[in-house]
Amino acid sequence: MTTRSPYSMLSVEDALDITLAQAHTPAPVHRPLSDVRGAILAADIAAREPLPPFPASTMDGYAVIAADGPGDYPQIGEVSAGALAAFTVKPGTVAYITTGAPLPEGADAVVMIEETERLDAAADTPRIRINQQSKTGANVRQVGVDVEVGQTVLAAGERLDPAEIGLLATAGIIDVPVFPRPKVAVLSTGDELIEPGESLGPGQIRDSNRAMLLAAIRAVGGEPVDLGISGDTQEALELRVHRGLTQADILLTSGGVSMGDLDLVKPLLEHAGTVHYGRVRMKPGKPVTFATADVERGRRLVFGLPGNPVSSLVTFYLFVVPALRKMAGWQDPHLRQVKARLAQPLPLDAYRPEYHRATLTWDADQACFLAASTGIQASSRLLSMRTANALLALPQREGTMAAGELVDALLIGDL
Amino acid sequence: MTTRSPYSMLSVEDALDITLAQAHTPAPVHRPLSDVRGAILAADIAAREPLPPFPASTMDGYAVIAADGPGDYPQIGEVSAGALAAFTVKPGTVAYITTGAPLPEGADAVVMIEETERLDAAADTPRIRINQQSKTGANVRQVGVDVEVGQTVLAAGERLDPAEIGLLATAGIIDVPVFPRPKVAVLSTGDELIEPGESLGPGQIRDSNRAMLLAAIRAVGGEPVDLGISGDTQEALELRVHRGLTQADILLTSGGVSMGDLDLVKPLLEHAGTVHYGRVRMKPGKPVTFATADVERGRRLVFGLPGNPVSSLVTFYLFVVPALRKMAGWQDPHLRQVKARLAQPLPLDAYRPEYHRATLTWDADQACFLAASTGIQASSRLLSMRTANALLALPQREGTMAAGELVDALLIGDL
Numbered sequence: 001m002t003t004r005s006p007y008s009m010l011s012v013e014d015a016l017d018i019t020l021a022q023a024h025t026p027a028p029v030h031r032p033l034s035d036v037r038g039a040i041l042a043a044d045i046a047a048r049e050p051l052p053p054f055p056a057s058t059m060d061g062y063a064v065i066a067a068d069g070p071g072d073y074p075q076i077g078e079v080s081a082g083a084l085a086a087f088t089v090k091p092g093t094v095a096y097i098t099t100g101a102p103l104p105e106g107a108d109a110v111v112m113i114e115e116t117e118r119l120d121a122a123a124d125t126p127r128i129r130i131n132q133q134s135k136t137g138a139n140v141r142q143v144g145v146d147v148e149v150g151q152t153v154l155a156a157g158e159r160l161d162p163a164e165i166g167l168l169a170t171a172g173i174i175d176v177p178v179f180p181r182p183k184v185a186v187l188s189t190g191d192e193l194i195e196p197g198e199s200l201g202p203g204q205i206r207d208s209n210r211a212m213l214l215a216a217i218r219a220v221g222g223e224p225v226d227l228g229i230s231g232d233t234q235e236a237l238e239l240r241v242h243r244g245l246t247q248a249d250i251l252l253t254s255g256g257v258s259m260g261d262l263d264l265v266k267p268l269l270e271h272a273g274t275v276h277y278g279r280v281r282m283k284p285g286k287p288v289t290f291a292t293a294d295v296e297r298g299r300r301l302v303f304g305l306p307g308n309p310v311s312s313l314v315t316f317y318l319f320v321v322p323a324l325r326k327m328a329g330w331q332d333p334h335l336r337q338v339k340a341r342l343a344q345p346l347p348l349d350a351y352r353p354e355y356h357r358a359t360l361t362w363d364a365d366q367a368c369f370l371a372a373s374t375g376i377q378a379s380s381r382l383l384s385m386r387t388a389n390a391l392l393a394l395p396q397r398e399g400t401m402a403a404g405e406l407v408d409a410l411l412i413g414d415l
Numbered sequence: 416m417t418t419r420s421p422y423s424m425l426s427v428e429d430a431l432d433i434t435l436a437q438a439h440t441p442a443p444v445h446r447p448l449s450d451v452r453g454a455i456l457a458a459d460i461a462a463r464e465p466l467p468p469f470p471a472s473t474m475d476g477y478a479v480i481a482a483d484g485p486g487d488y489p490q491i492g493e494v495s496a497g498a499l500a501a502f503t504v505k506p507g508t509v510a511y512i513t514t515g516a517p518l519p520e521g522a523d524a525v526v527m528i529e530e531t532e533r534l535d536a537a538a539d540t541p542r543i544r545i546n547q548q549s550k551t552g553a554n555v556r557q558v559g560v561d562v563e564v565g566q567t568v569l570a571a572g573e574r575l576d577p578a579e580i581g582l583l584a585t586a587g588i589i590d591v592p593v594f595p596r597p598k599v600a601v602l603s604t605g606d607e608l609i610e611p612g613e614s615l616g617p618g619q620i621r622d623s624n625r626a627m628l629l630a631a632i633r634a635v636g637g638e639p640v641d642l643g644i645s646g647d648t649q650e651a652l653e654l655r656v657h658r659g660l661t662q663a664d665i666l667l668t669s670g671g672v673s674m675g676d677l678d679l680v681k682p683l684l685e686h687a688g689t690v691h692y693g694r695v696r697m698k699p700g701k702p703v704t705f706a707t708a709d710v711e712r713g714r715r716l717v718f719g720l721p722g723n724p725v726s727s728l729v730t731f732y733l734f735v736v737p738a739l740r741k742m743a744g745w746q747d748p749h750l751r752q753v754k755a756r757l758a759q760p761l762p763l764d765a766y767r768p769e770y771h772r773a774t775l776t777w778d779a780d781q782a783c784f785l786a787a788s789t790g791i792q793a794s795s796r797l798l799s800m801r802t803a804n805a806l807l808a809l810p811q812r813e814g815t816m817a818a819g820e821l822v823d824a825l826l827i828g829d830l
């Protein structure tokens with residue numbers, strides 16, 4: 001038993017460790033091949049047949065017996081892809097063959113068409129001049145040369161991108177064992193919020209966080225569930241939190257995690273489950289809150305994200321994305337990290353490590369990433385996330401980092 | 416008028432230039448905010464209101480008149496987010512305020528709650544001890560500090576990722592002007608092909624390319640259209656090519672572009688439109704063919720991709736992806752390129768530049784990308800695309816590149 005208060009200040013690293021310790025990968029499911037892109041494979045896939053399953057020509061040309069050598073030979077038939085030859089190539093004969101077609105019995109090599117001449121095309125049995133000495137096996141893909149029977153073509157834990165989907169198709173796996181995509185519900189809280197399509201009344205602002213988080217969830221492979229906006233009353237909030245816990249694996253609330261007495265989210269989470277942390281030494285995002293709640297169908301993760309849009313999205317990437325990836329079966333759920341050279345000097349914060357929004361581009365001359373700040377980093381200023389594809393992990397200390405210094409950059413978008 | 420035969424050998428660079436010259440960005444459409452992730456914005460978006468639209472507290476605390484200074488003051492009311500105060504803060508009074516709430520009239524600063532004491536909470540009008548001297552504007556977000564009225568919050572040509580979607584929501588734009596996602600139809604050709612779920616008969620192989628390409632189209636932001644498998648007859652092929660040209664902006668055929676007389680795709684493309692190239696100096700992918708066809712609704716791009724799965728996917732990334740991006744409105748449609756250090760020596764090809772499949776990982780010690788080959792690079796061996804996130808552009812020359820040498824890497828997947 002720890003005696004730490006959930007509201008004592010944690011480092012980002014400790015908070016992430018606590019988060020990942022609570023994120024469990026559920027049992028695998030089977031999904032159709034057309035619906036597994038981006039999912040993690042839950043079982044090794046072994047080939048049940050060799051590839052190619054028959055010796056196949058890699059060229060358009062003539063199936064020959066290599067030992068026959070150059071010379072003029074009767075063409076005794078032709079074989080194209082998808083058809084089996086009804087004849088045998090005997091010494092002193094050749095057969096026309098197309099790319100991908102099975103090598104006919106008797107033949108042991110293919111001479112490409114450019115090395116041949118068709119001598120009397122009009123005849124019933126045309127004669128073919130072979131100008132090249134072949135070696136046995138020339139221009140033939142032997143059975144199993146690409147994939148042997150029993151070979152593991154994909155291993156549990158691999159992510160299914162287009163090539164891996166092609167390999168599953170080749171192996172005849174159309175019902176694929178994968179870890180399910182985590183469902184992530186998003187609830188915005190606050191009496192001041194209206195829908196993006198509504199006109200502003202006095203004291204109101206449009207809810208930007210929900211549309212943003214729903215898009216972000218989809219971008220990182222989760223399945224979003226929209227819980228709408230809840231006003232600041234306990235009943236409204238409880239109803240939607242309950243719906244979220246029932247319908248999703250992860251619940252995100254956005255807003256309502258600072259210190260005032262209208263802050264209903266924290267007490268609700270304390271009541272519904274266990275609050276693991278509620279203050280993290282970081283800028284922005286300090287009030288981010290993490291709880292778990294056990295419901296009938298299992299343990300749910302709940303993140304109380306700050307209401308400021310930048311804080312909300314930064315804490316989403318730093319804590320929710322790794323948790324979501326672990327639940328989706330990723331073997332390394334952390335954000336990818338590279339080094340980048342600062343394009344301009346950046347002031348540091350003496351009290352908190354800062355996650356400075358930046359756009360990384362590849363500098364071909366210096367052969368390194370260049371990190372350009374997105375400008376004023378106020379946590380309410382969503383413009384500081386515009387075009388950002390990285391969070392620069394700036395150290396907590398006094399002073400400034402100089403232009404040209406190398407800094408750790410966490411990737412949050414495409415390069 | 417050029418007299419170049421479409422089947423003379425081109426460099427990859429020339430072929431790509433020819434492709435991009437034919438790829439046009441269609442007229443913008445309007446799509447709902449929930450459906451624009453990854454799309455390119457087609458018009459500048461200017462803010463119609465300032466953000467915040469009212470002076471807002473950044474803290475839970477007390478709205479004060481800064482000039483009053485520290486002391487004990489009566490609390491004359493409270494104001495929370497989403498509500499307007501029905502009172503004015505007069506000199507010598509304070510009002511309770513929560514984060515995000517509009518600053519009440521009369522007040523010009525907020526003192527955070529930690530710097531105050533509530534002296535007689537039970538009284539009708541509690542008295543509040545203010546322990547801090549404020550400056551005018553302290554803990555208040557002024558009107559328009561994050562976004563000014565008329566400011567361009569997003570510009571035409573920007574990609575709509577989660578933060579940009581949040582900005583659109585803030586600006587009240589729920590009907591978003593974007594360039595439409597290109598529709599890309601995929602047709603596999605070949606009598607030898609069967610569906611991935613079927614049992615192999617003699618001479619047959621499973622169609623891996625279609626499932627792979629459909630997944631790849633979705634991964635790069637296109638809208639896939641599945642045209643199935645066509646057998647090697649002119650009628651079957653024409654029917655499906657016609658369907659593809661009608662339903663999609665880009666048509667991909669996979670298979671049937673080498674030199675045999677069962678190769679029906681090239682004559683069909685010559686008949687249906689203009690073949691721009693049919694041979695490219697590259698390994699793999701040499702027979703890749705590009706044509707355009709004018710139909711009622713506009714010009715279509717048609718790519719005849721080679722049947723070998725690796726050739727098919729490599730030419731998809733090198734030619735189809737940039738064309739698709741240009742049609743989707745991307746300002747720079749090229750694949751992103753970085754430098755990587757070879758993890759092992761790689762043999763070069765004296766006759767063709769090679770696009771060697773590799774997995775890039777970030778080497779934290781050397782602060783650079785390390786490129787590990789995916790192994791045997793046969794164009795039929797789809798295993799060489801497994802886990803590949805980059806194509807190494809190996810120069811055309813004799814010999815070997817040594818381990819540790821820097822090589823250009825084109826990104827085709829997540830890092």
